[in-house]
Amino acid sequence: MRLAAHEAHRVARALEKTLTDPVGLWLLQPHEGAQSEAGFTTLQRTSRADRSFLAGDAVGSSGNSTxxxxxxxxxxxGARSDEQFRAQELDKYRPQLESYAAQLRLDARTPAQIRLALYYPLSSTLVEWRYDIAGDTTSSPA
Incomplete structure (x- = not known):
């Protein structure tokens, strides 16, 4: 029961921080084509991204180009520096998000520009990078 109470407190804190963070609000606001926990299937696998939507190329922008x-x-x-935290988390989750992008790239309706991001609501941290058509990536942590 203690673990459940602790985790409920963490969830409430994460939600509160997200709703007071301009980036968190931007991620959750209505966007064209927005989906949360929507699955997508290709011949090879089924995946489920936490959130996907169309917007401009920059964090906080509107539009539908990306x-x-x-x-x-x-x-x-924890005790990690900002740089260590971002680098380690990017190393851990980049393959997962890039596999989502590669799968969605197969859909002709997917825009040429894709941006991938990890959002950490407990610290109001966004780590984002561009996934390009050739599968090359450019990291541009925010």
Whole structure:
């Protein structure tokens, strides 16, 4: 029961921080084509991204030129520096998000521009990068 109470407190804190963070609000606001926990299937696998939507190419922008694929993570930074935290989390989750992008790239309706992001509501941290058509990536943590 203690674990459940602790986790309920963490969830409430994460929600509160998200709803007071401009980036968190932008991620959750209505966007064209927005989906949460929507599955997508290709011949090879079924995947489920936490959130995807169309917006502009920059964080906080409007529009529909870029597909954003975002996973929410509750990992806390702990004693790691900002740089260590971002680098380690990117190493851990980049393959997962890039596999989502590769799958969605097969759909002709997917825009040419795809941005991938990890959002950490407990620290109001967004780590995002561009996934390009050739599968090359450019990291641009925010």
């Amino acid at each position: 597909l954003w694929i975002v996973d929410f993570k509750t990992t806390e930074q």
